[in-house]
Amino acid sequence: MANIRDIAQMAGVSVTTVSRVINNHPYVSEEKREAVIQAMEKVNYQVNRTAVNLSQGKTHLIGVVVPFARHPYFGLLIEGVAKQAMERHYHFVLIQTNYEGSREWEALNMLKHKQIDALIICSRTLALDEIERYQQYGAIVVCENATGNQYVDSVYIDHYQSFTDALTYLHQHGYQQIGYCIGRQSGSNSYFRHQAYQDFLKRYPQQEFIFTDNYYFEDGQKIVDEIMQLRVKPDALLVSCDIVAAGIFTAVQNIGIEIPNDLALIGFDNQPMSKMMGITTFEVPIVTMGERLFIHALGEAETSHEKLAVTLIERKTV
């Protein structure tokens, strides 16, 4: 059976280079990497990756925790993570939790048991102080404002500020019964949004309209059905994700509610769908956020906590 020296000779590179390729070391030219891989293919050279990992203490796997893999927001985060992982010859283990705590424990235990090198938590249900105890086993990065926490890194957008900006914008356009639609009510990002709404209501008192458990396009129909049952109806909605806003936009079309006259909409994320439907929304750099989460997981970020900016995109629904 060919050994590492044979491979090096066949590929015309040094033994060190072969070892670097086997160990996924980043500083190898694509050309040399290719030559080594071809030589290994040729002689059917088989690395026991688990054995290599054991000797290195590294798996080159990053865990990514998401509540729902098929939701477009998490889909774009995963795309960002995948982009960086591909460039750096890493792979990632996707852990879908459906917001069940036991699934998050499982992910934390994968870190503890050295099955992954680091863990990215895109959205969580466990308390942060439960999670941070596991940082002794590898880097943990969360996708929410964790400024001040010295155990986990974070990449986030300022949900309090963006919600306040959107509410003020709707108020300035004359809307007086403003509500909001969101996924779950618990969770750190939802907390900041709710705070922004409460503070706005203190400044401009009105009835409260909060629609929860909305994640997908079809939930737009559910929200419209709920609104139709209300005696006092909202005249504007802040919708925490574009796909739900698009669902509302579609659901009102056949029941005589005109957008933006009867109902204004502001979405979040600037997904392509909102562009085609002309929905006013916030541009959120989700793919970039995924990339930055990965960089933090690798310990290559310059600061522990990183805030990304969002921008209001004015279209036709306000």
Place this chain on the structure above:
Amino acid sequence: MANIRDIAQMAGVSVTTVSRVINNHPYVSEEKREAVIQAMEKVNYQVNRTAVNLSQGKTHLIGVVVPFARHPYFGLLIEGVAKQAMERHYHFVLIQTNYEGSREWEALNMLKHKQIDALIICSRTLALDEIERYQQYGAIVVCENATGNQYVDSVYIDHYQSFTDALTYLHQHGYQQIGYCIGRQSGSNSYFRHQAYQDFLKRYPQQEFIFTDNYYFEDGQKIVDEIMQLRVKPDALLVSCDIVAAGIFTAVQNIGIEIPNDLALIGFDNQPMSKMMGITTFEVPIVTMGERLFIHALGEAETSHEKLAVTLIERKTV
């Protein structure tokens, strides 16, 4: 430091049970598993998972190759895989390829190097006879008709039949300039669809209309723009995925093309969006397909090749 015997005593179970929990053995009651995990937590018992894997020759990780993780079709396949993986205490490594062959090689090499136990290929660009050489290292399952292949398993729907059914249905409803929209033109599933279209044109000669590279909602706009440039326009479109059909449905609304009078639409997959928009479509059991792919990857399926049935859902776009 506590050893396996201490854990067993604390949890009130046998040493064998503790060992089974550590090794992810399926035949442990949830109750006992919970007790063992709690005892391990309590004494901070740390398993070196990589070492366990090495001794077992198993990683309890399954690789899943997808071209794009954020596409709703692949999102639902992943959801099916995740569902089974969760139940069986497995995890999966998601490998996004963007249809680059080198990424598929990387996935195959993960199998070869024992980083994963089996590989699910949801869509591929490499030749099947290149891929099947790797089945010596672990099970490989593809999501296309691979009947007759003795090296890889497959879970698939009959794209030739469903395309033929849809074309015949449109013909019976009086449409005479029928086209189709698809993702990429290469690939096994696309091949069967194209064959069905060609055979249909032989029976009912008309101009050919094929729109390629369509994956997302916004591609609906692109298709409509292309149609507006044509002198002879299609009067019906078969659209390989609902989200693109929904994009077409939205894009024609402001330019005076009426559905179904000027343009009929049949989508695929029966995504919630098609239901809300009233788009005629094929119900494809994508989540079930993901679950079955996982069962095949574990070697627990009764046959090597498994065909799933699809059903036409008649709505308002034909």
